[in-house]
Amino acid sequence: MWVFYLISLPLTLGMVLFTLKYFAGPEVPRYVMITVGYTWFCSLSIIVIVPADIWTTINHIESGGISFFWSWSYWSTFLLTWTVVPLIQGFEDAGDFTVTERLKTSVHVNLVFYLILGFIGLIGLILLISMHKNWGGGVLGFAMGCSNTFGLVTGAFLLGFGLSEIPKGLWKNSDWTIRQKVLSHKIAKMAVKLDDAHQDLSNAIVVAQATSTQMSKRDPLRPYMDIIDNMLAQMFREDPSFKPQGGQLGENDMDYDTDEKSMATLRRHLRGAREEYYRYKR
Known part of the structure; x- marks a missing residue:
């Protein structure tokens, strides 16, 4: 298993560094590049975690390290998606003249966005409870179900798009006239x-x-x-x-x-x- 780690970890890190170098503009701040690199590494960490998890399961090995890495990947991705990256995006987009004012503008914009999402979610929750008089499920379970559904639907949509667009693009490119x-x-x-x-x-x-x-x-x-x-x-x-x-x-x-x-x-x-x-x- 150590051989797999020695191959997969440098390969994943190299993919992240190569992609950053290829796509990053010359004026991108260093902290933005570090944040984006860490975000991509968290997303690609499943390349390492999933095979390790399968191997420990097949061999009936109790490994607290796998559980820790799953938690690290999940919560890092969660915080980056909903807090860190939106704040940095708003900060970079703001035209204010001081760091404090730019940060305030970013927080304000993101708060408005999340308040709108929260209001829509609250309406949906009220409708769900009113339609099911004897609804006994917990709010936490409902939120986890919504989160998993969103992830599955988004993943299926992206995979379906790739499965259809890539062959279609190859087919069109084969005809020089088209x-x-x-x-x-x-x-x-x-x-x-x-x-x-x-x-x-x-x-x-x-x-x-x-x-x-x-x-x-x-x-x-x-x-x-x-x-x-x-x-x-x-x-x-x-x-x-x-x-x-x-x-x-x-x-x-x-x-x-x-x-x-x-x-x-x-x-x-x-x-x-x-x-x-x-x-x-x-």
Whole structure:
């Protein structure tokens, strides 16, 4: 069994590191990469745990280590899925100017999302109890049943999608005429999306520049605007070939200089438009 561990553990870790290196962008923060790597390792840990669990069961070996690793994998995945990863996503998406404010924004967004889910779940639980007058099942058992059902349905859906899409994709790719038509269609769609992203980024740049021009140096919000100006300057240094074209000011585009939150919204919009444009361009 130790031979299996010596092979499977480095192989799993190598898969995670290779995938991180292949997909991670140059500007991804280190703590995000560590979190994603740990999340993928927890998900792929079944490659090691399941065969070990089967081996100990067949050989009638009592192993507390297997139980510990199952608990570690389950609770790590649970906490990462419902707490850590959503908080980091909200933190990275927030446009606020301090770590504390970005964290507050992330917590607020996730609380709203979970409150909506909890309200829907509460309605479902009330309906279930009202439809079954003599329902004697525990709430914990019901929650575990819902969780298992969600996992099984999601897994079956993803497996079914893969079982149908992969052969269909191989079959289509075998015909060069069909493949050429499909690729031409994808290129046309990508060109349209790239043009829309370029327009959105141009609008965001024009709005940011106009907001900076009309804001005086004594304005309390000027330090935040300076951060956005530096962001624009860095953007043009990294890609001198980019030229804003067709940028237009909308009816409410000059309302960003009212408070700190509106400036954070402007920064978030600019950063999102930039990421969207370069995603399609590359």
